[in-house]
Amino acid sequence: MNITKAWDILKENGYKETSKRSQILELFAEDDRYLTARDLLDVMQKDYPSMSFDTVYRNLATFVSLGILEETELSGERHFRMQCESDHHHHHFICMDCGNVKEIPVCPMDMIGAALPAYQIANHKFEIYGTCPECQ
Incomplete structure (x- = not known):
């Protein structure tokens, strides 16, 4: 934004x-x-x-x-x-040392939704935390 x-x-x-x-x-x-x-x-x-x-x-x-x-x-x-201005759904990798963010263009809900067929999912948030190459 x-x-x-x-x-x-x-x-x-x-x-x-x-x-x-x-x-x-x-x-x-x-x-x-x-x-x-x-x-x-x-x-x-x-x-x-x-x-x-x-x-x-x-x-x-x-x-x-x-x-x-x-x-x-x-x-x-x-x-x-x-807030991201991306026009497509995505998630983030967040470096726990420097706080830099990398966009992840896939969503695990594609697999998880199929495992919950009787459930109505309202929303989700998925983030991966670790250390970026510059901080390793």
Whole structure:
């Protein structure tokens, strides 16, 4: 997702453009990795010394609920990244060291769905975690 589309979504849902929200979106747009609230706070406190985790988490929760960011958990901590703009269904490999992401163009639901013929599946999420070649 790009910043323009993110702002369109925010404005459609009644959110005003603020410098803090702008900076958060810019940080995600510049980096394809998953980032933590701490990553954002470390950068943003240079411009906003009194900025708190609450402000960061509140904005992250809003962005996730509106589909601007996607969220995962790595090593017990929530990580976020800009929502994919891909036009096809896919999943991700996530490096646990650097947070880089690689798209996986296949879906295991093709096999799993057949194993659950009497069940109605509403949604799914599939991620693979490990170490990328650069971090090995």
